[in-house]
Amino acid sequence: MKIELLGWKSEGLRSPDIEVKLEKSDGSVARVSLLQMPNGTGKTTTLNCLRAAMDGSAETWPEDKVKSYREIHGKRDLGLFVATLRVNDTQKIIVEMTFHFNEGVVTYKTIVGSKTVDNYSPPPDVRRYLDPRFSKLLFFDGELANNLIDGKGTTSASQIIDTFYGLYHLFELKENARRSYELYEKRSGPAKGAAQLTKLISRRDSLREKSQKLRQQAESNETHLQEFRHEHTRIEVELEEHLLKSGQFKEEENRAHEERDQASSRLEVAFHDVDLIFPDPFAIWPPLAARVHDLVESLDRLKLTEQSSRLFLEELVEEPVCVCDRPMDSAARASILKRADQTLEDAVNGYLKSLKRQVQPYAKDGPSTFGEAVDRIVAADNDLTEAGKSLENIRTRAVAAGDDVSQKKKDALEKIRGEIEALEDSVENARRPTRTGDDERCGCIDYFEKRLKEAENDLARLSGTRDLKHRTDTLIQVIDSAYKQAHSLLKDDVVKRANVRLRQILRYNPVQISDIGNSVQLEGRGGASVGQTLAVGYVFLAGLLYEGGNQFPLVVDSPVGSLDDEARKELGGLIPILVKQMVGFVIATERKWFVDPLADASDGDLLYLTHLRINEYTKEIIADLGGNKRSGSENGILLEGRDAFMALGEGMDETT
Amino acid sequence: MPREEVINAIRSEIESRNLPQEAGDRILAFIKQAESSEFPNRDREEQLALILDALPSLEAEQGDSEL
Numbered sequence: 001m002k003i004e005l006l007g008w009k010s011e012g013l014r015s016p017d018i019e020v021k022l023e024k025s026d027g028s029v030a031r032v033s034l035l036q037m038p039n040g041t042g043k044t045t046t047l048n049c050l051r052a053a054m055d056g057s058a059e060t061w062p063e064d065k066v067k068s069y070r071e072i073h074g075k076r077d078l079g080l081f082v083a084t085l086r087v088n089d090t091q092k093i094i095v096e097m098t099f100h101f102n103e104g105v106v107t108y109k110t111i112v113g114s115k116t117v118d119n120y121s122p123p124p125d126v127r128r129y130l131d132p133r134f135s136k137l138l139f140f141d142g143e144l145a146n147n148l149i150d151g152k153g154t155t156s157a158s159q160i161i162d163t164f165y166g167l168y169h170l171f172e173l174k175e176n177a178r179r180s181y182e183l184y185e186k187r188s189g190p191a192k193g194a195a196q197l198t199k200l201i202s203r204r205d206s207l208r209e210k211s212q213k214l215r216q217q218a219e220s221n222e223t224h225l226q227e228f229r230h231e232h233t234r235i236e237v238e239l240e241e242h243l244l245k246s247g248q249f250k251e252e253e254n255r256a257h258e259e260r261d262q263a264s265s266r267l268e269v270a271f272h273d274v275d276l277i278f279p280d281p282f283a284i285w286p287p288l289a290a291r292v293h294d295l296v297e298s299l300d301r302l303k304l305t306e307q308s309s310r311l312f313l314e315e316l317v318e319e320p321v322c323v324c325d326r327p328m329d330s331a332a333r334a335s336i337l338k339r340a341d342q343t344l345e346d347a348v349n350g351y352l353k354s355l356k357r358q359v360q361p362y363a364k365d366g367p368s369t370f371g372e373a374v375d376r377i378v379a380a381d382n383d384l385t386e387a388g389k390s391l392e393n394i395r396t397r398a399v400a401a402g403d404d405v406s407q408k409k410k411d412a413l414e415k416i417r418g419e420i421e422a423l424e425d426s427v428e429n430a431r432r433p434t435r436t437g438d439d440e441r442c443g444c445i446d447y448f449e450k451r452l453k454e455a456e457n458d459l460a461r462l463s464g465t466r467d468l469k470h471r472t473d474t475l476i477q478v479i480d481s482a483y484k485q486a487h488s489l490l491k492d493d494v495v496k497r498a499n500v501r502l503r504q505i506l507r508y509n510p511v512q513i514s515d516i517g518n519s520v521q522l523e524g525r526g527g528a529s530v531g532q533t534l535a536v537g538y539v540f541l542a543g544l545l546y547e548g549g550n551q552f553p554l555v556v557d558s559p560v561g562s563l564d565d566e567a568r569k570e571l572g573g574l575i576p577i578l579v580k581q582m583v584g585f586v587i588a589t590e591r592k593w594f595v596d597p598l599a600d601a602s603d604g605d606l607l608y609l610t611h612l613r614i615n616e617y618t619k620e621i622i623a624d625l626g627g628n629k630r631s632g633s634e635n636g637i638l639l640e641g642r643d644a645f646m647a648l649g650e651g652m653d654e655t656t
Numbered sequence: 657m658p659r660e661e662v663i664n665a666i667r668s669e670i671e672s673r674n675l676p677q678e679a680g681d682r683i684l685a686f687i688k689q690a691e692s693s694e695f696p697n698r699d700r701e702e703q704l705a706l707i708l709d710a711l712p713s714l715e716a717e718q719g720d721s722e723l
Binding site for chain 1: 673
């Protein structure tokens with residue numbers, strides 16, 4: 001699917017009346033279109049209308065919201081916003097939104113080719129991509145890419161994967177099944193037990209709510225924990241670098257580091273030993289070996305095994321036919337009795353001797369191999385703690401002998417450590433299995449899920465819907481497992497492709513994605529610059545937008561708003577490589593360090609547009625700006641051209 | 657059409673749980689129609705009922721486990 005944004009037109013709205021055409025004279029759209037709109041020109045109005053034209057969401061806007069789009073001091077009762085899209089290079093789709101300000105409603109009209117429909121009705125194959133879940137990813141502010149990395153945005157990276165690959169339909173089916181069952185359950189309840197049923201439903205709902213809340217809380221705590229750990233490592237490195245500058249403690253610190261590394265290796269080896277010992281029950285519990293040893297001794301004395309086997313053979317020779325179906329003649333009888341002595345003696349004695357040999361090393365009173373390994377773990381762990389304390393001690397002394405910067409960093413580390421410990425406790429408590437003594441005041445997810453399951457089963461029994469519940473549960477289990485499988489495969493593929501792309505475009509200093517969860521996680525996060533971090537966000541999104549020959553426009557509000565000079569340059573050079581159509585809404589202060597690299601990277605395929613509201617001040621400067629007038633009305637003008645774009649003073653953002 | 661990864665995941669889950677293939681087909685039919693965006697609630701309910709019908713009953717499962 002290829003969707004291009006060809007332009008839009010607005011009339012009678014809060015933004016000036018204007019028509020923006022993104023098509024070039026040859027009918028194609030520029031790779032990058034920059035639309036400079038000083039504050040007060042209606043940038044937010046335009047972005048919201050564009051989004052609503054794409055996804056049809058204005059049909060449900062509340063009355064107040066619709067009325068708020070009316071031009072200030074405007075007399076017109078109707079407003080109009082028209083967006084034009086092109087699908088697969090041929091089909092034009094025009095979506096018209098009419099704002100009825102007196103009634104506070106928006107009505108839609110959709111024109112596809114020669115067919116006009118009086119509502120929001122893009123063709124079904126296109127509509128999937130205009131769904132709000134999908135289209136919201138095509139309209140974002142410059143911070144989204146960054147949010148994807150730090151996980152602080154409202155949309156998680158993992159959810160974006162679900163959206164692009166339509167995995168959310170699995171959740172829809174699951175939700176449908178759950179809701180449908182609950183409705184049936186409610187209706188099927190016995191008249192006599194109605195009160196009990198209501199009580200159970202209320203209990204189930206409250207348990208479900210509690211369980212969901214705890215799960216969300218745990219996820220949020222895990223994200224914070226990860227952030228605090230990164231922050232702790234970063235400050236720790238900074239502090240060490242700062243302290244080592246003086247050189248006074250360098251040698252001491254190196255020694256402590258060495259001790260810590262050695263203790264860490266010993267701990268690893270000891271754990272490995274325990275892994276090897278685990279399959280051997282005698283090594284884990286020496287008394288077992290002693291008891292088996294006693295048993296072997298007793299058997300040896302009693303010759304029980306041998307006697308019972310001998311009895312069997314003595315009885316066998318009395319039979320007319322052998323166990324192998326051969327007739328038992330005198331030769332066979334003599335042979336069996338002769339060999340029995342030899343074989344039984346060898347086999348039984350051999351087995352008992354071997355067993356004795358096996359348990360002998362453990363059966364004495366000496367220390368257990370397992371116990372020794374555990375002792376080694378404890379010793380190595382103690383050494384590790386001691387080495388950590390030594391390091392801490394060196395740092396404390398260095399800080400005492402140092403400056404305010406060291407003290408501040410140490411304080412910050414202590415504070416973060418406190419936060420980490422509190423979060424670790426909280427996550428551990430939420431994720432642990434249920435234990436005796438838990439009640440509904442505990443924060444354990446497992447506890448509430450078990451109670452929820454019980455409540456659901458009680459409800460199913462009372463309402464006579466056990467069979468339907470069984471089928472619904474089966475369906476939900478199938479969907480959950482299938483989702484995990486599909487999501488994991490798709491995620492791995494996204495990571496792989498994004499990493500190849502990152503190695504290509506950040507050749508000199510590549511960063512790599514390690515995983516995608518709530519956020520896009522980077523390998524060695526500490527080393528990524530702001531520009532690299534943003535590059536990862538854009539690579540991730542662009543990789544999805546253009547996968548499998550798909551192409552969608554990317555509408556970005558303030559692409560470099562809060563970035564420093566270096567990051568602006570990096571991003572300016574990257575965007576044209578990554579996207580096929582980007583429409584950026586900028587203000588004058590964003591041009592610096594961004595526009596030139598962007599122009600270079602797009603090989604001139606860049607459309608410069610400047611949109612101004614007509615007022616006393618702008619009337620005077622428009623002639624000086626130059627540029628070609630692309631569209632104009634009583635209250636707005638659109639100029640095309642780099643000169644006009646670059647000449648607009650930065651002070652415009654304060655004066656309009 | 658649902659993604660190949662989704663189709664394979666559903667089929668493999670159905671197979672590993674010894675559930676009827678028909679149930680998998682109906683789950684995929686539901687997802688396919690959900691993707692088309694024209695999927696009124698009534699149709700959803702009908703398709704859901706077909707999926708649930710294709711899954712083994714509690715009685716059948718208990719019978720199997722007793723064998």
